[in-house]
Amino acid sequence: MDSFFPFCYSITMDTELPTIFSAKRTSFVRTSVIREILKLTVENSDILSFAGGLPNPHLLSKDILSSVMESVVKDHSRFALQYGDSSGYLALRTQITEKLTDVPWVTSDSISITHGSQQGLDILGKMFMDEETNVLLEDPVYLGALQAFSPYQPNFFSVPMETDGPNLYWLEEILSQNKIHVFYINPSYQNPSTYTWSVEKRKQIATILDEKEVILIEDEAYRYLDFLGNVYPSVSSFRERNDLTFVLGSFSKILSPGFRLGWAVVPEVYRSLFTAVKQGNDLNSNQFSQVVVSQLLDQMDWTKHLDSIQSYYYEKQKILSSLLKEYIPEAKFVVPEGGMFLWVEFPDVLQKEMMNQCLASGVAMVPGSEFSQVSKLSSYFRMNFSFLEKEEMEVGVKRIAKVYRDINT
Amino acid sequence: MDSFFPFCYSITMDTELPTIFSAKRTSFVRTSVIREILKLTVENSDILSFAGGLPNPHLLSKDILSSVMESVVKDHSRFALQYGDSSGYLALRTQITEKLTDVPWVTSDSISITHGSQQGLDILGKMFMDEETNVLLEDPVYLGALQAFSPYQPNFFSVPMETDGPNLYWLEEILSQNKIHVFYINPSYQNPSTYTWSVEKRKQIATILDEKEVILIEDEAYRYLDFLGNVYPSVSSFRERNDLTFVLGSFSKILSPGFRLGWAVVPEVYRSLFTAVKQGNDLNSNQFSQVVVSQLLDQMDWTKHLDSIQSYYYEKQKILSSLLKEYIPEAKFVVPEGGMFLWVEFPDVLQKEMMNQCLASGVAMVPGSEFSQVSKLSSYFRMNFSFLEKEEMEVGVKRIAKVYRDINT
Incomplete structure (x- = not known):
């Protein structure tokens, strides 16, 4: 073929890491x-x-951003330029509770701020996954979740996706034949398939997961990117087993990936463990960005x-x-x-x-x-x-x- | 005793995490x-x-910070508000190479930007430590390293510290009786002991570690906090075995913990693995903070x-x-x-x-x-x-x- 580029680019599609001393x-x-x-x-x-x-x-908007930066440096720098709480900045956690989740049992104490929702995946992988953990994924699945979970060596299972969510026959088959510990889902405008679970499937699957006592990790990174402004109820909002329910959110798509902030909704029984793992990972999330994002949420016309x-x-x-x-x-x-x-x-x-x-x-x-x-x-x-x-x-x-x-x- | 506080505070000193399903x-x-x-x-x-x-x-200085923020929003926002390279912002990596390390083989490619130096500890723990890894620590040791390494379940060994560095007799005893894979050190103004390794011990121990083929993790978080403005040569700078040498640095103490940025000097053979682990952890470091810190380094009178x-x-x-x-x-x-x-x-x-x-x-x-x-x-x-x-x-x-x-x- 006619290539107008002087070189032929070739990208390897295999994991190629050196065979050196490592864990x-x-x-x-x-x-x-x-x-x-x-x-x-x-x-x-x-x-x-x-x-x-x-x-x-x-x-x-650059105007709003400029004015927020000015006020953070002028009025909040003693706080914004310091280490912070491992669970995150309280004002921001409260705003998330009020504006960015529909899980009925959420309080500001259930929110942990993470370094992007990707870090939420890593922390939950560290908390739950080892060689004995059976993890169910959507097929296809968000690549970042595979990257986060794989080093913890769980056993992966996959449920085929239809345009309105998981195939229910296969979901029930997998759950009846295996003890699935964790189900990772990305139910709204999924990356990569773009498929969105119907409300009916959300309800049905929430009930099934309750019965089977499965930990749910619901990744809601795209929740607010509906073209017509709809917001689907989260699968988590239909669950009875709050203690087995985690929701991940992200500011990357609704504000900017540059601030590298996301959050996790964490049930009470797992909060101290989640925070301890977060501490070991990086002590706390970027305090400056947290204050900026909190101010932006305050000052912008969010709707x-x-x-x-x-x-x-x-x-x-x-x-x-x-x-x-x-x-x-x-x-x-x-x-x-x-x-x-x-x-x-x-x-x-x-x-x-x-x-x-x-x-x-x-x-x-x-x-x-x-x-x-x-x-x-x-x-x-x-x-x-x-x-x-x-x-x-x-x-x-x-x-x-x-x-x-x-x-x- | 006379307590002027109405309650008696008591902090538990034991790890108390709930006994729930987890890895x-x-x-x-x-x-x-x-x-x-x-x-x-x-x-x-x-x-x-x-x-x-x-x-x-x-x-x-608030004045410099204000002017940097203004210029980042005005002139660099397309870049600062985006996802970025998993190894970090190239301009910042170059500045670190020029200003903030004495390791002779360092290039901008050997620098990876991390979410605080604590993340460097977590990534290196994930890369090197499992039940079969023998990790040598200073005694006493920086608590954050214990938090980062412990979940990976290595076997810990400890060498007693003297005011001028590790006790050499015990160091040689431990190294001769055990295959030590990794030695984690904090040689300048150590947290918590404040002890600083003498130049003589730095040289001697670099040679010993070369002979025994030990991976060195040198944590230099306090490197630039000498009261008289001295800067000790790093232990790493005396090593021949560059391929087994990692150095961690931090902007928290020399600029601000609010930007939550550190860096790792990574030998060539381990770069692709380090970057892949970093990707799984959080995709990339905070891009906005990286641009701000880079501008600060440019515009401040650093000395x-x-x-x-x-x-x-x-x-x-x-x-x-x-x-x-x-x-x-x-x-x-x-x-x-x-x-x-x-x-x-x-x-x-x-x-x-x-x-x-x-x-x-x-x-x-x-x-x-x-x-x-x-x-x-x-x-x-x-x-x-x-x-x-x-x-x-x-x-x-x-x-x-x-x-x-x-x-x-």
Whole structure:
């Protein structure tokens, strides 16, 4: 094929770590192809990237940010520039309780601030997972969860996903044939599939998990990114077994990933353990960012802000969807209700060939096989639409179309 | 005794975590009495606290901070408000290479930015420590290292500390009788003992560790807090075996703990593993803080800034030392060369009784037994002098003196 790039980029899709002295668990450490691709796109700005999950940084008003920074330095620096409570800044925990969760039993004491929701995954992995733990995942599954959990060496099980949530037949089969200890879910606009659990399935599965005494880790990173402004009730809100229920949230998508803050809703019986693990990990979360985010939540018109994010992403989703329909009508995808991705099947391609040809042609996507422990997903790719501008998306989709035609003729 | 507080505070010194479903490793998770005491002193502002290790937040100029914040929001927000490289912001890594390390083989590629140096300890624990790893510690040892390492269940060994570094006889005995895989050290103004390794011992021990092929984790959190502005050569700088040498640094004591940033110097062979573990832990460090700290390093007169921190802490150390000599002449301590602590022996006291009576009298210190796996250190306390003002220190020392007299009569 005609490559206008001088080099042929090739990214290895296997975990390649040196065979050196290290703990046994490190053979389970996973590298991320996404991060490799991100690095490549940073080094070469000619590559148009649908690969990352980067929110658009212009969605946070500079005026408000400037005024908040000024007030934090002027009025809160004694506090913002210090070590802090391992569970997090109380004012921020209270705001999360009031604005950002629907779990009925939540108080500010149940909230722990984390260094992104990714840290919540690591802490819960450390708390619950060893060689004897059976962990159920969605298939496909959020790659970051695999990265966080794998070093703790649990046994993974996977339930196939449908567009409205897990396949109930297989879920009941797995739960009846195995003692599942932990179920990790990402029920709203899932990364990567974009599938969103229906309210009916949320209720049914909450009841099943109660009966089977399964610990639930509900990852709600995309909760507020519904294109029409809907907010689904969390699965956790339907559970009776509060003591087995954890919810993870994130400010990365609704404010900015730059502040690197998320939170965990932690049931009372596990609070002291969660805090002790957090202390061992990093003592406490970034105090300066916590004060800034708390001030932002106070001073912004929150409804209006969410509204503008939601409409912006809706617009971008429609653009990418129609470009794909125009240039690659064979591509199949379910139009999502929210989030920042399309989960696209390109029939009859070999994933590795397609990915490397795309990179050589100056466009990046994430191969679907990254997101599964069990399925090949070998013609799937995850495409982000939040980062590129409209014109860039068009050029990018054209490049993908050319690669697809070249491979398929 | 006369307690002017209505309640008698009592802090449990045992790890008390609930017996609930959790991974095996959680029985090795340690809570920190320091953090419990900190929480108490935050809840009750009448307690004068020598317990924390809190730098003085006034040592960072508000004017510079304001102007940096303004420029970051105005000129760097597209970058500062985004996800970032898992190894950290390149500009900051380059500055660390140039200003903040003496390890001769360091390049910006060897630096990984961490969420405080505590995260460096956790990552290295995850990388190297399991039930088969033999880890040598100083005795006494930095409590945060015990918290980070313990959940990975290594076998701990301890070498007794002298005022100029480890006892060489015991070091050689331990190394000849056991295969030690990792040695964790805090050689300058150690927390808690304040002891500083002599240059001679640094050289000798570097050679011994090379011969025995021991991985060194050199924690340099206090490196730049010498009262006279000296900077000791790192133990790592004397090693031949660069591939077994890790150095941890921190911005908490030289800029502010509020930005929660540290770094690790990582040898080439371990870089990809370190970065993969970091990704699983939290994807990347706080991008906003990294840009702010990088700008601060650029715009501050660094020599002058360190100078003012050093003289300030020197002054505070002299005040606490002379107060102790005046009011409790029985108290024994080695006057440190730097850092933010005194390591004080109060002869003939029962630690738990002393601690609880002190808390009831409105003054806090950290009991020495917290810092050892093997020694009782039952009459030692760690006293911080960086946080309280002069007048508060005097009131605090008088309260301690009264408790000491009450117990000893």
